[in-house]
Structures are given as structure tokens and as C-alpha cells.
Amino acid sequence: MSFLTISHLKKSFGATTVVHDFNLDIEKGEFVSFLGPSGCGKTTVLRMVAGFETPTSGKISIGGQDVVNLKPNQRNIGMVFQAYALFPNMTVAQNVAFGLKVAKKPQAEIDATVQEMLSLIKLDHLGDRYPYQLSGGQQQRVALARALATKPQVLLLDEPLSALDAKIRVSLREEIRAIQRKLGITTIFVTHDQEEALSISDRIVVMYEGKAEQVGAPFEIYNQPSSRFVASFVGTLNTFDATVRDAAAGIIAIDGKDVMIGQKITNHKTGDKISLAVRPEAVSLGEATDKRETTLDGKINSVHFLGSVIRIRASLGENIVSFDTFNNPSAPPPSPGENVKVSLAAKDMLLLGQ
């Protein structure tokens, strides 16, 4: 049985339903990310787990106990907020000790735990500082230490990195993951940043319009998106309009040229118009060198030099494709307007659901 179970969860605000029949099982010690655009309901689900919102219907159980009717302060859940939410009137050490004092732990235990938590976040020398004397990244680490100090059964992270600059975001997400692994704490991480979710999660729940569109490991979510939304939201995606030429043999026509996609087309019949998607890494400049690739004629629209990589946009007939190529100092990039050959790895093409 799963450690945290969310079943048939629904939340409505007046006539608007923001979460529809949401189901999820999370194992103990698992790191699960809720990924989706603003307004998709990911934070609402998290807030219902925390107890800040009451579900319209459905069940949430943690460690086998139904928690829907428990107040937030009875759930033993640690939460980290986007806005840090440190108490400005307390020092770093007092912030970390707050939950322990509320739980009426002995002073010696409080002191030891505060020290342990501050060491964990590598801020043991800043215990006497006030929140306003810390950087954003430091404040968020203190917020994490405060949430972990009470040894919660579940850790909830509500876009904890959104207010930080890019460099700190990357280092802190790795730190969060390392701490989570070390403590083995079951964690739900809410983010709208796909790179964050892909890089640190055991599993990702991609959410759209209040529903879980797909639940899976990052590799699976990226490489086998189950819907057009997941495919377009996670990673960069080129979409093609094509016509089915032979459904059984998996042959389609892009811009009049036959392409083998390496799989049977089951939901469409010959002559149907379909949409295909291909990741930028399955597209390259030049003639195909592998027989499983297809070469198409293209015209360069734009070239953006980004240092180690060059981002190219090219027209393949009616379709526009975007892809990256490594910088080669001895071979200058193509110029806009130039006619080129573009090869597609047909086996990596995704047939999009409607």
C-alpha cells in the first residue's frame, strides 16, 4: 500500500472546478513533482494535502490515515513556500526551533535539532542572523530546515525556487534533492519549470486544467508523452502536419515525401491527416547518414548563435522546425535564406493524440 494516497480528489470554487478526479499514489521516500502551467491546479492539490484547502470530494490518506478532516497543524507536514515565509521577528535559529517549541520538546533536544538542521543546510554559522540579513537562497534553505526540523511525514515544496535567480535555483534544487535523499522523506514538489521537474524527480505528474495528464518517470514523460499537451509542455517540440500513406507499414508523407516512422499507425487509416512531433535532438543539419533517418529539403529562417550551440529555425515546406547544432569553429553556420538538407530521425517521431 502506498504511503500517500490521493483518490478521486475534486475541488471547486463556486461554479468553477479547478481539480477534477485527481488520483495519485506516492511511495514512502519518493520525490514527486507536480508540473504544469499556471492555473492547472497543481498548487491547489498541494494545499489540499497540506490542509489549507478542503476538498469538495475525495480522499487523502497519509500512512494509512485519512487526513481530510485534520487541521493543517495536526497533519505533521512540512511545507516550504515560494515567498520563504520566515518569521521576520525571529532569528534563523528561532525560526528553525519554532515547530519544536510548539511541540513542547525539551530545550536540549531543540538546541541539538536546530544545530543539526543548520548543519544540514550548511548555515550553522548564521543562526543568530535575522531573515532580512540573508540572501534569497539562504532564506529558502532556512525555510527548508524549519520545515524539516519537526521530522514531518511528508515535505511539500510549493515552487520554492521561483523567486531565486537562475544559478541559485540550480544549486538549491540539487541541494534539496540531496537532503531529501539523505533523510528519505516523501516529497511533493510543485513547479512550472520542466527542467527543474525533469532533473530532480523520481516521478512527474504533468497537470493540465485540473487533471493529471500523465504520471511517469522523467525519461518516460519526455520521451513518451501521452498527449499533445504533455508533448508540447515538456521540452521543445516540433510538430508536423502529415498524411498517412500506409497505416500498416507506418509510412506517412511530409511535404509530399514518404517517411517511415518505424511503428504501425493504429488509430488512423490511409489518407488521414495527422500530427507528428519530433524533439530537436532528432533533427540535424545535412544529409541523413543512417537509413533510419529521412532527408528533407529546407530553407533556413533564422540562426541564433548561443556560444557552444547554434539554434536554427528552418522551413520544411509548410512545416517549421527548430533544432540545435554544436558550434564548430571550422564550419560557419548556415545563413538565413540558404537552402539546406535537414534529416529527421523517423524512429523518434511521436504520433500525437488529439
Place this chain on the structure above:
Amino acid sequence: MKTNRFWSWIALAFGILYFVVPLIGTLEFSLRMRRGVYSLDAYWVILSDPRFQATFGYSIVMALVTIVVGIVLVVPTAYWVRLRLPSWRPFLEFITLLPLVIPAIVVVFGYIRLYNTSSFLPLTGSAMGTNILLVFGYTMLALPYMYRAVDTGLGAIDIRTMTEAAESLGASRIKIMWSVILPNVLVAVLSGAFLTFAIVIGEFTMAALLNRPAFGPFLQLIGANRAYEPAALAVISFAITWVCMGLIQVVTRLNKSLAATKR
């Protein structure tokens, strides 16, 4: 540009004269009790008057009790409305503004009718009961100032997230109010408290009509029967009010510099 500045200076000078000349006149008159020389005799007479000490002490105690009642009433209410019932804020603002438009004499007559000795709650039947009634009256008079000060203070912090953070750490509502919210709006509460203090110290109508030995009625009594002492008393009253205003300025600046450091 220069012409504009000239008229600005004229307007400022006129304003200063308008406010300062009567004060200087009052101060000068309060020092002339002894014929031919300036002295502090009038102040000495006032300060050594046992009635001054009794009424001033009474009003200080009433002011402190009013401040406590005001804080207990306003801080949780303003907090709860901001947290859970934001749509009620305009209604609450309207309610808290009513004491500015309803004269104190109307309110106190209402109190006397409602809480007289033959009513269901005969508060005016005893000194303690009347004191309680007076504190509630003062709390109501100070409500516009206390509520606005506290509400502004609450608006400056993210009370929702802080409340949720404290709740997730296991804190009860009372613990959150006492350990998280109140310390973070303390400067605002102090501003409201000083304003309340200044209002209560000089209040006449309610104390006089409820027949309580407060500083306001004493001011009126001295003013009606003596020459130099009322002027000295007026200067003392002004000084008390100014000290309160000065303290508000001090705590506000302290808060602003703290906020600047936080940024």
C-alpha cells in the same frame, strides 16, 4: 519659479503664526502668575494639586486599559478579516469610522439609557461598572485610529503565508497570533496605542457625563474657576499630546528604516 516659492513661504509663515502665536500667548500667560516676573508658579500649583495627580493618574490607568482592550479587540478582528473575510473589509472600515461622525455625547446618552440602574445590565450602578463602561466608550472613540494603524501594519506583511507556515509547523491560532502576527505588527499597534493615549487623556464628554474623576473634567473645572492655572494645564496637555505624536514618529521611522534594511 521664484514667485511660487515666495508665496509658499508666505503661506507657511501664515500657518506657523496661526498655530504658534496662540500657543506662545498661552505659554507666556501661564508664566505670569507672579506679578512683574516670569515664574513657574502656575505649573507648581497645578502639579502639586492632589486633584491633578488623582485625575491624571485615573486617566492614565483608563488609557492603558483602553489600549489593552483596543488591541485585544482590533488585532484579532483585523487579522481575521484580512485572512479569511477580505470582502468584509469595506464594511469593517465603515463601522470603525462611525465614531468620527457620531458625537460622543450621543453615544454616552445611549450608554446611560442602556446601562442605567434599572436596565438589564446596570453598569452605571457602581464605580467599577461605570469605569468599564467608560473604557468601552474610549475604545470606541479610539477605534478609527487603532483599526487603521493595525490594518496598515497587517497589510505590510504576508500574513496568509506566515499563518500557513506556522500552521504547518503545528501552531494553534492563539500561538500564531501571539508569536507570529503580534510581534510583526507591534510598531503599528504602538502607533495606535499612542493615539489612543492622547485621545483618552484629554477626553471630556464621556467622563463628565458618566461622572468619573478623569483628567478632562478636571481641565474644564480649572478652566472655569482659575486664571493662570488653565493656561499652564493647556501647555501640559499639549506637551503630553506632542510626546505621543513624537513617539509615533519615532516608531514609524524605526519601522521604515527596518523595512529599508530588509529590502
